[in-house]
Amino acid sequence: DAKTTQPPSMDCAEGRAANLPCNHSTISGNEYVYWYRQIHSQGPQYIIHGLKNNETNEMASLIITEDRKSSTLILPHATLRDTAVYYCIVGPRGYQKVTFGIGTKLQVIP
């Protein structure tokens, strides 16, 4: 499975857009990009996933580069409740074995 690289931590001002990058240069053609987040002491929460087109839902937007070697998760108006560890994962659909890395710890600052 493709590996991902994320910055260990980021800060974002409340109300501003949080842009979380993820590199996945070894991604293969059938692998999707998934994002989860984990708020302190809770279970991870699914956010969004995509293959090659940009995706948007009520929580976030996912921008995948044309070569699919990197992606960015965008939280359009970060709130204090968005403070969490964000995980970028790649794998084929039907992928039971989700491997979580260290993720990016996002701190939203008042």
Added chain:
Amino acid sequence: ETGVTQTPRHLVMGMTNKKSLKCEQHLGHNAMYWYKQSAKKPLELMFVYSLEERVENNSVPSRFSPECPNSSHLFLHLHTLQPEDSALYLCASSQESVRGGIDEQFFGPGTRLTVL
């Protein structure tokens, strides 16, 4: 609320005790998972059950014994644990279609286990 519940939420046990963790999903999913999250470490997948059959066992010590009596319930039986087994144990579920393909896993809140 994710539709996945876990009990107990906190558990303290001695190394000679036997205890069980319970997970229940109310989503009609057909796959369930156990993960372990130790302090400052990534989540580690322990077991995967699909259609009530174990399909993944990631070299987990035998002192952890999973049980999946039906598609809605998953147990993790614990015996003679070590202090290093203290961690957050998370259960998750997902829907696997007959054509293959899942989109996301839904996680429970976890059981915080302390082994003395």
